[in-house]
Amino acid sequence: MIPSNGKKQGLPSPHVLSNLPESVIDEILMRLPLRDAVRTSILSKKWRYNWCRLPQLKLDQTLWKTVEDLISPTIGFTNVLSHLLTLHTGPITKFTLDIPDLKPSPNIHHLIYFLSRYDIQHFVLKPPLGDQYKLPSSFFTCLQLRHLTLHRCLIRPPPLFKGFDRLISLELIEVTISSKLVGSLISHCPLLEHLVLEHDEISDHIEFSAPKLRSFFFTGDINFLHLKNVPLLSKVSYKPIAFFLEAECDLAKIFESIPALENLCWNQDYIEEEDVGQAEVIPTRLPSALNCLKRLCLSCVILGEFVVLSFALCLIRSSPNLEEIEIEVCVLRDEIYYEPVPRDAVDEIPASFSNMTFNHLRTVKIYNVAGTEAEMQLIKVLLAKSPALIRMLIKPRRMEDRKSLKVLAEITNFPRASSKAQVVYNVD
Amino acid sequence: MSSEKLLTLKTRDGEEFVLEEAMAFRSLTIKNATSNYTINNTPLPINVEINTMIKVIEYWKKHSERGISEDELMNFDKKFFKLLHNSELFDLVVAVDYLADKGLSNAACEQVLDKITGKTPQEIRDIFNINNDCTPTSLGG
Numbered sequence: 001m002i003p004s005n006g007k008k009q010g011l012p013s014p015h016v017l018s019n020l021p022e023s024v025i026d027e028i029l030m031r032l033p034l035r036d037a038v039r040t041s042i043l044s045k046k047w048r049y050n051w052c053r054l055p056q057l058k059l060d061q062t063l064w065k066t067v068e069d070l071i072s073p074t075i076g077f078t079n080v081l082s083h084l085l086t087l088h089t090g091p092i093t094k095f096t097l098d099i100p101d102l103k104p105s106p107n108i109h110h111l112i113y114f115l116s117r118y119d120i121q122h123f124v125l126k127p128p129l130g131d132q133y134k135l136p137s138s139f140f141t142c143l144q145l146r147h148l149t150l151h152r153c154l155i156r157p158p159p160l161f162k163g164f165d166r167l168i169s170l171e172l173i174e175v176t177i178s179s180k181l182v183g184s185l186i187s188h189c190p191l192l193e194h195l196v197l198e199h200d201e202i203s204d205h206i207e208f209s210a211p212k213l214r215s216f217f218f219t220g221d222i223n224f225l226h227l228k229n230v231p232l233l234s235k236v237s238y239k240p241i242a243f244f245l246e247a248e249c250d251l252a253k254i255f256e257s258i259p260a261l262e263n264l265c266w267n268q269d270y271i272e273e274e275d276v277g278q279a280e281v282i283p284t285r286l287p288s289a290l291n292c293l294k295r296l297c298l299s300c301v302i303l304g305e306f307v308v309l310s311f312a313l314c315l316i317r318s319s320p321n322l323e324e325i326e327i328e329v330c331v332l333r334d335e336i337y338y339e340p341v342p343r344d345a346v347d348e349i350p351a352s353f354s355n356m357t358f359n360h361l362r363t364v365k366i367y368n369v370a371g372t373e374a375e376m377q378l379i380k381v382l383l384a385k386s387p388a389l390i391r392m393l394i395k396p397r398r399m400e401d402r403k404s405l406k407v408l409a410e411i412t413n414f415p416r417a418s419s420k421a422q423v424v425y426n427v428d
Numbered sequence: 429m430s431s432e433k434l435l436t437l438k439t440r441d442g443e444e445f446v447l448e449e450a451m452a453f454r455s456l457t458i459k460n461a462t463s464n465y466t467i468n469n470t471p472l473p474i475n476v477e478i479n480t481m482i483k484v485i486e487y488w489k490k491h492s493e494r495g496i497s498e499d500e501l502m503n504f505d506k507k508f509f510k511l512l513h514n515s516e517l518f519d520l521v522v523a524v525d526y527l528a529d530k531g532l533s534n535a536a537c538e539q540v541l542d543k544i545t546g547k548t549p550q551e552i553r554d555i556f557n558i559n560n561d562c563t564p565t566s567l568g569g
Contacts, residue, residue, distance in 0.1 A: 020556070043560070
């Protein structure tokens with residue numbers, strides 16, 4: 001071997017290096033961010049079109065680092081797009097277009113038409129901010145879709161469109177679509193396992209059936225949601241924008257429809273305090289226990305508000321098989337009207353759990369604890385009723401040291417059913 | 429491994445060697461070839477040279493070791509690839525592509541990726557030994 005200067009090394013390989021087989025080049029290009037893959041087109045004549053074989057393409061704003069990039073003949077958006085449309089060979093199975101900040105909004109109809117002819121299976125579309133992007137009719141011919149994510153699109157399919165019946169995962173974020181159509185679209189996906197609906201503007205009832213659905217993330221008005229047939233749904237995340245219960249059965253109805261619920265996240269961030277209705281309509285516990293529920297996570301809950309506290313306690317009392325509880329307490333804003341927790345309701349908390357034991361509860365985490373009566377009663381009950389408890393993590397809210405110490409002292413003095421239970425008070 | 433079924437392979441440059449079947453089957457290509465293969469100990473021809481195959485087997489042996497920790501494997505991989513010249517690495521990438529071993533293929537391609545990330549086009553041409561035949565006008569189109 002000739003001693004090298006770092007560039008030409010070793011004996012020349014029987015393969016001419018620049019003639020790496022296509023499959024190898026593809027393996028390498030596939031791992032590059034699209035920006036770099038497209039730029040290989042300037043390496044040599046042979047390399048011009050290598051990137052055009054990529055079956056998975058992600059066109060997002062990382063493509064452009066400078067203003068020059070945007071109009072570059074190699075990686076400028078219009079150029080990349082036109083190269084793709086004219087020079088691509090081979091299948092395209094996955095395509096992501098994520099360009100919310102691109103101005104002016106480019107025309108992407110041709111792109112959608114192009115993809116529809118490729119039996120695309122995985123499509124993510126986040127069009128430029130501004131008016132909702134109206135999906136062209138060619139989009140509705142992509143019947144091989146298995147994964148679909150749409151942001152800010154206007155969805156009005158042609159009349160004969162039935163649905164994407166191969167979908168396994170569907171995410172509709174801030175789209176414009178009739179409630180009836182959403183329901184029908186979902187119900188026409190017999191294989192659907194994962195569903196995300198983020199929909200501030202629902203004004204009408206959404207009803208669907210999804211026999212294979214396993215996880216469902218919903219942001220919107222819970223009152224308009226009707227799950228007809230979701231026997232396998234085990235993971236649910238709700239972020240309601242309104243939560244007005246009128247009758248006692250309203251809460252029960254929400255959970256009756258999800259018999260296999262194992263993991264529930266409930267986030268009250270979007271709810272205005274005055275929009276929650278009366279505490280009286282919240283039952284002590286649900287008519288049918290949530291026997292499958294293993295993990296309960298409540299975020300942005302104002303435990304100082306009577307309705308919210310009742311709701312949280314109702315859920316906990318209804319779930320005897322809980323393994324993990326996580327609560328993020330939210331601070332009340334003083335100016336807003338709220339119904340504080342009446343004294344006797346707080347005093348009744350221990351008694352309301354009297355015939356319960358949480359035999360499987362291992363972990364409890366409570367964030368932003370202020371040491372209010374209601375919080376302390378809840379912590380006390382959980383420590384007393386959980387013989388399998390291993391760890392309770394309390395993260396107190398910012399408060400005066402003396403007060404914080406008092407809270408800690410009180411908590412550590414509570415009797416514990418589990419000798420293994422460790423209380424961690426995380427101040428930092 | 430309790431069953432030590434052995435396989436005889438013959439490289440493109442005529443060298444024969446013996447390997448445990450279980451290890452050889454890390455290569456889908458070899459595995460598929462032997463399913464049509466009658467047992468009479470005729471060596472199975474593979475389109476790889478002996479030098480490259482030695483490297484592949486070294487890698488397979490280490491990754492088949494029992495009780496080896498993630499950290500030890502990571503260290504081994506680092507050293508293994510560090511010792512390869514570019515041409516050896518490319519030979520390895522081509523061979524592994526042919527042999528169809530996903531694990532080693534991923535590792536080798538990541539190495540090539542490391543070599544070209546952040547490099548200028550001319551530097552990349554040097555690494556791949558690519559002739560720059562682009563005219564200024566073809567770049568602009």
